[in-house]
Amino acid sequence: MCLRLNDDVYLSRSFFTFILPFAPVSAICMHSSLCNSQCFLLGSIATNRMSSDTVVSVFEILLDAGNEPVFKGGEVITGQIRIELRSPIVINAVKLQLKGRATWLNDPVKKDNIEKVYFDQDFILLERPPGKAEAGHFIWIGGFPYSLPFECPLPKGCPTSYEGPYAFIRYFIKASLIHEEADGKTKEYYVKKAFSIVSPSEEHVVRGETVTVKESVNYGKCCCKGKVWI
Secondary structure: OOOOEOOEOOOOOHHHOOOOOOOOOOOOEEOOOOOOOEEEEOOOOOOOOOOOOOOEEEEEEEEOOOOOOEEOOOOEEEEEEEEEEOOOEEEEEEEEEEEEEEEEEEEOOOOEEEEEEEEEEEEEOOOOOOOOOOOOOEEEOOOOOEEEEEEEEOOOOOOOOEEOOOEEEEEEEEEEEEEEOOOOOEEEEEEEEEEEEOOOHHHOOOOOOEEOHHHOOEEOOEEOOOOEEO
């Protein structure tokens, strides 16, 4: 499953001859593993700033909410991924990961950490070009500023961001660019962008979505008719 951008079903090379002018639509959530190839971090999680590289000159995440965005659970993160290459290469895929997690030190002596993941969602931003068997395998030209708009919905009930000496609650969005080299090996470049979440007091107790009669929940031998809260 891939992202369908507006009315353009396919993202071909000709589609990227300009900065995408239309409003982004929601990405389709995927739970797929990242590639097992070499990975290169091209920016820090705080600044999202590029380092020197022979393949990629610009690879960054720009959020519409600004450089230090603050969100609430249930809101939608919108922005764009900007990519500029030093020379033409074949792009296998461009992906997004949206993750929120808490980590705290369980045993200071053993340095034993405990992690709780609130959400971990993967999105893919390339659709299969016409006549191609695999998604995203086409040449991107060098020296041209590409732009991929995206939308990522946040789950409801996310706890407030926190930083402490023995625990933290952090949220970030990660963009990955995977390309294949001449020898057939794949490389993954990625950047991260941190963001904060503030949970209003009324969001501490979150009511779930209603379940219809056809989706009723069974408790033992009793089937709860009508609508129930889960």
